[in-house]
Amino acid sequence: MNSATSASATASASRSHAQPASVEKVNLLGMTRQALEQFFEQMGERKFRAGQVMKWIHQYGVTDFEQMSNISGKLRSQLAEKCEIIAPEVVHRHYSKDGTRKWVFRVGDGDGSLVETVLIPADDKTGARKTLCISSQVGCALDCSFCSTGKQGFQRDLTPAEIIGQLWVANQSYMEDVPIAERTRSVTNVVMMGMGEPLLNFEPVVAAMSLMLDDFAYGMSKRRVTLSTSGVVPMIDKLAETIDVALAISLHAPNDALRDELVPINKKYPLEQLIAAAQRYLAKNGSDSQRKHVTIEYVMLDGVNDQAEHAQQLLKLLKNLPSKINLIPFNPFPHAPYGRSSRNRIMAFQKTLSDAGFVCTIRQTRGDDIDAACGQLVGQVADRTRRAERWKKKVADQHSEILRTQG
Numbered sequence: 219m220n221s222a223t224s225a226s227a228t229a230s231a232s233r234s235h236a237q238p239a240s241v242e243k244v245n246l247l248g249m250t251r252q253a254l255e256q257f258f259e260q261m262g263e264r265k266f267r268a269g270q271v272m273k274w275i276h277q278y279g280v281t282d283f284e285q286m287s288n289i290s291g292k293l294r295s296q297l298a299e300k301c302e303i304i305a306p307e308v309v310h311r312h313y314s315k316d317g318t319r320k321w322v323f324r325v326g327d328g329d330g331s332l333v334e335t336v337l338i339p340a341d342d343k344t345g346a347r348k349t350l351c352i353s354s355q356v357g358c359a360l361d362c363s364f365c366s367t368g369k370q371g372f373q374r375d376l377t378p379a380e381i382i383g384q385l386w387v388a389n390q391s392y393m394e395d396v397p398i399a400e401r402t403r404s405v406t407n408v409v410m411m412g413m414g415e416p417l418l419n420f421e422p423v424v425a426a427m428s429l430m431l432d433d434f435a436y437g438m439s440k441r442r443v444t445l446s447t448s449g450v451v452p453m454i455d456k457l458a459e460t461i462d463v464a465l466a467i468s469l470h471a472p473n474d475a476l477r478d479e480l481v482p483i484n485k486k487y488p489l490e491q492l493i494a495a496a497q498r499y500l501a502k503n504g505s506d507s508q509r510k511h512v513t514i515e516y517v518m519l520d521g522v523n524d525q526a527e528h529a530q531q532l533l534k535l536l537k538n539l540p541s542k543i544n545l546i547p548f549n550p551f552p553h554a555p556y557g558r559s560s561r562n563r564i565m566a567f568q569k570t571l572s573d574a575g576f577v578c579t580i581r582q583t584r585g586d587d588i589d590a591a592c593g594q595l596v597g598q599v600a601d602r603t604r605r606a607e608r609w610k611k612k613v614a615d616q617h618s619e620i621l622r623t624q625g
């Protein structure tokens with residue numbers, strides 16, 4: 219299917235989730251294997267039940283305990299009485315002609331909180347690699363100046379079920395009408411790079427990532443699960459101690475003065491500290507041959523961070539940090555204060571980095587017909603938070619000022 223589909227045609231895979239969650243029941247969707255094993259032990263059951271149930275939930279997309287055929291009827295009844303499997307409700311989905319898929323989820327108890335998730339297939343005709351960009355918070359407190367999500371302000375953290383539920387729904391979207399026995403997981407890669415700063419919602423994000431890595435759930439390899447941070451330095455160290463996944467840094471500027479402006483958390487954790495933390499992360503996890511570099515995300519803003527001098531500064535900054543650099547053409551959103559760098563400028567920037575020996579890619583602009591940049595679709599569906607209001611007022615005031623000065 220490649221046509222737009224609105225709330226009225228919410229994915230059948232998540233139809234059951236439109237029902238309000240029962241307060242008394244335990245939602246098993248976001249429980250790690252360890253938590254689920256404890257849960258079954260407390261019920262007087264054997265630990266291996268956890269793996270069995272996880273497979274039904276995450277690999278076959280089953281939410282009805284009655285369908286879990288390798289579990290006794292008695293236990294199925296107990297589970298149905300005490301538990302539920304509820305993913306966030308899909309309120310909008312949109313499938314692009316190029317294969318990109320995007321969902322807007324309602325999370326929480328009817329407080330209007332929305333998050334979005336984007337699936338981008340590889341541009342290699344086979345479409346075998348499918349990368350899902352997952353949100354970790356409703357909105358974001360960090361207010362990066364080029365980011366649509368930042369303009370919406372922070373509302374709340376997502377729970378483990380709301381985080382892993384995004385992956386669950388994305389996989390489900392390929393399972394519709396497929397018999398249970400023939401179902402396979404379609405999403406091959408995950409990047410924690412959607413709305414929010416994942417390291418500021420640490421425990422739920424780690425719980426969800428542990429499910430991504432777990433063979434009884436999604437069984438992804440460590441190099442296919444990437445956490446992207448804007449640079450919360452102490453939490454990078456904590457991450458290194460906690461779980462082994464790939465690390466990406468939303469860098470976007472090669473010097474502190476510019477990064478203070480684009481990524482304000484830089485004022486707290488400047489570049490020198492950030493690069494050192496990334497080096498420590500590799501030193502901790504880098505013994506694995508798959509963990510030899512970090513990914514550097516660098517959005518290309520016309521005339522702001524895309525000049526030859528910036529490329530030179532970037533080379534110097536990354537000299538001692540094994541990195542792959544991903545240049546991201548900026549995807550403008552309404553009232554954005556920046557424009558996208560020209561193709562020639564991006565190519566020249568890439569050449570400087572590649573000539574110096576860095577692997578440097580340019581992200582394909584995909585899903586342009588569905589506003590694939592982080593936070594844009596939610597911004598359209600419900601752009602109503604206070605910061606959004608302040609932002610709109612500021613833009614209106616600027617327009618008034620321009621009109622006034624122009625006489």
Ligand code: SF4
Binds near residue numbers: 367
């Ligand atoms: S770029 Fe990431 S960290 Fe910055 S405001 Fe947007 S969501 Fe938050």
